[in-house]
Amino acid sequence: MPVPAIEFQQVTFTRPGGRLVLDRFALTVEPGEVVALVGRSGAGKTTVLKLVNRLLLPESGAVIVEGRDTREWEPIRLRRRVGYVLQEVGLFPHMSVAENVAVVPRLERWDDDRIAPRVRELLDLVGLAEQQFATRWPDELSGGQRQRVGVARALAIDPPVLLMDEPFGALDPLTRAELHAEFRRIQQRVRKTVIIVTHDMAEAFALGDRVGVIDEGRLVACDRPAAMAVAQDPRVRRLLDAIPTIDARLKPA
Amino acid sequence: MTRLFAFWSSHGTELASLVGQHVLLVAASTLVAVAIAVPLGIFAARRPRIAAPLTATANIVQTIPSLAMFGFLLPVPLIGGVGARAALVVLICYALLPIVRTTIAGLRGIDPAIREAGVAMGMTSAELLRQVELPLALPSIVAGVRVAAVVGVGSATIAAAIGAGGLGEYIYRGLSMVDTTVILAGAIPAALLALAVDAVLLWLQRMLSSRRRRRSPRALASAAAVAFAVVLLTSGVAARWTSGAIVVGSKNFTEQLILGELLAQTLERDAGVSVDRRLNLGGTLICDRALTTGDIDMYVEYTGTALTAVFHQPVHNNPEVVFSSVRDLYARSGRTLLPPLGFNNTFAILVRGSDARSRRLRTIEDAVPEARRWRPGFGYEFVERPDGLAGLARTYGLRFAEAPRVMDLTLSYRALAAGQVDLIAGDATAGLIKGLDLVQLEDNRRYFPPYDAAIVARSATLLRYPDVRASLERLSGRISALDMRALNYAADVEHRDIPRIVREFLASLH
Numbered sequence: 001m002p003v004p005a006i007e008f009q010q011v012t013f014t015r016p017g018g019r020l021v022l023d024r025f026a027l028t029v030e031p032g033e034v035v036a037l038v039g040r041s042g043a044g045k046t047t048v049l050k051l052v053n054r055l056l057l058p059e060s061g062a063v064i065v066e067g068r069d070t071r072e073w074e075p076i077r078l079r080r081r082v083g084y085v086l087q088e089v090g091l092f093p094h095m096s097v098a099e100n101v102a103v104v105p106r107l108e109r110w111d112d113d114r115i116a117p118r119v120r121e122l123l124d125l126v127g128l129a130e131q132q133f134a135t136r137w138p139d140e141l142s143g144g145q146r147q148r149v150g151v152a153r154a155l156a157i158d159p160p161v162l163l164m165d166e167p168f169g170a171l172d173p174l175t176r177a178e179l180h181a182e183f184r185r186i187q188q189r190v191r192k193t194v195i196i197v198t199h200d201m202a203e204a205f206a207l208g209d210r211v212g213v214i215d216e217g218r219l220v221a222c223d224r225p226a227a228m229a230v231a232q233d234p235r236v237r238r239l240l241d242a243i244p245t246i247d248a249r250l251k252p253a
Numbered sequence: 254m255t256r257l258f259a260f261w262s263s264h265g266t267e268l269a270s271l272v273g274q275h276v277l278l279v280a281a282s283t284l285v286a287v288a289i290a291v292p293l294g295i296f297a298a299r300r301p302r303i304a305a306p307l308t309a310t311a312n313i314v315q316t317i318p319s320l321a322m323f324g325f326l327l328p329v330p331l332i333g334g335v336g337a338r339a340a341l342v343v344l345i346c347y348a349l350l351p352i353v354r355t356t357i358a359g360l361r362g363i364d365p366a367i368r369e370a371g372v373a374m375g376m377t378s379a380e381l382l383r384q385v386e387l388p389l390a391l392p393s394i395v396a397g398v399r400v401a402a403v404v405g406v407g408s409a410t411i412a413a414a415i416g417a418g419g420l421g422e423y424i425y426r427g428l429s430m431v432d433t434t435v436i437l438a439g440a441i442p443a444a445l446l447a448l449a450v451d452a453v454l455l456w457l458q459r460m461l462s463s464r465r466r467r468r469s470p471r472a473l474a475s476a477a478a479v480a481f482a483v484v485l486l487t488s489g490v491a492a493r494w495t496s497g498a499i500v501v502g503s504k505n506f507t508e509q510l511i512l513g514e515l516l517a518q519t520l521e522r523d524a525g526v527s528v529d530r531r532l533n534l535g536g537t538l539i540c541d542r543a544l545t546t547g548d549i550d551m552y553v554e555y556t557g558t559a560l561t562a563v564f565h566q567p568v569h570n571n572p573e574v575v576f577s578s579v580r581d582l583y584a585r586s587g588r589t590l591l592p593p594l595g596f597n598n599t600f601a602i603l604v605r606g607s608d609a610r611s612r613r614l615r616t617i618e619d620a621v622p623e624a625r626r627w628r629p630g631f632g633y634e635f636v637e638r639p640d641g642l643a644g645l646a647r648t649y650g651l652r653f654a655e656a657p658r659v660m661d662l663t664l665s666y667r668a669l670a671a672g673q674v675d676l677i678a679g680d681a682t683a684g685l686i687k688g689l690d691l692v693q694l695e696d697n698r699r700y701f702p703p704y705d706a707a708i709v710a711r712s713a714t715l716l717r718y719p720d721v722r723a724s725l726e727r728l729s730g731r732i733s734a735l736d737m738r739a740l741n742y743a744a745d746v747e748h749r750d751i752p753r754i755v756r757e758f759l760a761s762l763h
Binding site for chain 2 (some may be wrong): 052054075076077078079080084086087090091092093094103104109153
């Protein structure tokens with residue numbers, strides 16, 4: 001049996017203020033799998049991601065990445081094996097697009113003649129023409145373009161794991177749908193182990209191989225989209241019912 | 254205006270060297286302050302508990318008036334005393350606050366999400382600082398440097414009070430000569446310099462925040478390197494300019510500037526030594542401290558001043574007694590008082606010539622009834638000294654209509670002539686007495702002790718250079734009160750160049 005890429009073993013995490021964020025949280029993610037975690041704001045989704053790249057350490061229980069407890073990982077090594085895509089703001093405003101994408105390769109002391117082709121390849125992968133975009137500054141990009149750069153940056157040194165925190169949250173619906181398709185295309189090529197967190201059930205259905213629901217710090221359900229769609233658990237149904245459908249509104253009262 | 258340009262063109266080399274000293278003082282102090290304040294700011298930005306007391310301390314330092322700060326530093330070994338070193342210390346202290354504050358603000362102002370992105374990408378804290386935090390805080394830090402440098406240009410003018418040179422030299426010289434042209438000759442370039450520094454750093458700040466730049470850290474580093482090289486180079490020059498064998502000091506009024514120049518020229522010509530002039534050094538206490546610490550080797554003091562203001566002894570009226578007791582007191586602290594130069598610069602109670610003639614005033618006693626309607630003006634020293642105002646008022650029963658206006662001694666002559674005050678305590682040898690038609694009232698109750706001018710020098714220096722002592726002693730008894738008044742008149746009223754006045758006078762002695 002292959003080693004799971006990421007495993008949460010009964011993880012409990014409390015904020016410094018004392019608020020319980022995760023309560024005996026358990027989740028196993030297989031290599032190459034995309035798990036989309038859904039929950040309302042403040043449900044502890046971002047905490048889950050930060051536990052993977054050791055921005056946070058669990059209070060009890062353990063997070064195992066590639067077979068090793070995050071406590072035993074050297075944090076810098078671990079973080080460079082885990083790509084991270086943040087909501088909206090994560091690009092460095094004082095660096096051009098190409099410089100942003102090249103940040104981790106430079107940290108890894110790659111040669112310039114290795115970095116340049118890699119940046120070109122990555123921009124191409126995320127659908128941005130290098131000639132047009134490489135020298136632009138983040139504030140000269142649209143929201144969707146910025147997210148593409150964020151993905152390219154996270155993939156720069158080909159890390160096996162990718163964490164995505166509400167990556168498409170601030171985008172208009174059309175751009176978002178476009179990026180969802182783009183994400184699936186990229187994932188088919190790169191086959192990363194991915195955890196995406198979102199508050200939008202529709203997005204989770206669109207992206208996840210499995211969809212997990214977090215409620216009050218616990219993973220209450222985690223299954224393939226088809227199975228989730230017919231779940232009876234009220235905590236899951238609540239989120240499902242929040243998905244807007246056109247006919248629900250157009251129906252006469 | 255034409256006089257101003259004439260002054261500049263006739264003092265071209267001096268002006269250039271003063272501007273150079275000024276730039277050097279500001280550049281060196283600002284660079285050192287950056288080197289201290291930026292790491293301090295980085296350190297404090299991460300520890301809020303340190304940041305608050307740190308900025309509070311820096312705030313307090315900045316509220317100390319600069320002249321007072323120079324005063325505090327005078328007796329401090331190593332960093333204190335007079336000269337460029339102490340001035341640098343003061344200027345550095347002033348520059349620290351704005352830079353620390355903007356460094357902290359710049360770092361604190363960074364979006365936490367951006368910092369977190371860096372950490373999540375596996376940056377070590379050093380990498381995060383160098384690649385993310387400092388570049389983003391740079392415009393803010395440069396804004397602080399800009400404030401520090403502009404304030405520094407202003408504060409550096411005060412450095413002339415402790416002999417550190419710079420454009421303040423002209424301002425102080427102008428104040429002592431009561432000559433606005435000379436004041437402006439220093440003040441205008443200083444203001445232009447401040448504007449230029451402001452413009453250059455503003456441009457740099459804009460460049461940095463406009464983001465349309467590549468490799469800015471490298472460009473900035475090379476700019477800093479160039480600036481540093483300039484500072485090193487000029488400080489080499491500066492070192493040469495301060496390394497004269499004998500340092501002659503003087504207080505900050507015309508007569509003292511003349512006497513300082515007179516000692517310097519005598520030494521250069523008769524003893525063949527090189528002389529470093531630290532003229533224009535604030536008041537009596539600054540000169541005395543500088544002599545004690547060895548920052549200067551000699552200056553001209555007045556026996557009565559030494560007795561009361563330096564040694565805190567009671568006032569005495571007999572010149573011989575005063576001279577010998579002052580000589581003994583100096584000898585105990587390793588200093589030698591040479592025989593008097595020949596004139597007594599006692600305090601002179603002065604009134605306008607018109608008042609003296611119309612009211613037939615000859616003595617201080619004559620003026621007592623008039624004084625009830627008068628407003629007096631006195632220098633700072635006269636108000637404080639034990640042989641000053643309090644004793645005078647007691648001796649003569651003097652009462653005035655108003656509390657005295659305390660003002661710069663040299664300005665008080667003009668204030669009297671212009672009718673802003675009605676009675677002042679000036680120097681008996683002041684050239685302006687003749688120039689402004691003032692009349693000295695006789696001290697008929699012999700209140701003022703003798704103020705015989707005499708050279709006081711470090712005994713060690715005199716022992717090391719016997720020629721110096723011999724050439725200085727040849728000046729004893731050669732300068733009469735009339736001579737001194739004429740010399741002062743030439744400088745204060747005719748606005749003639751002091752080195753030339755002195756050269757002519759020395760030539761006439763032989």
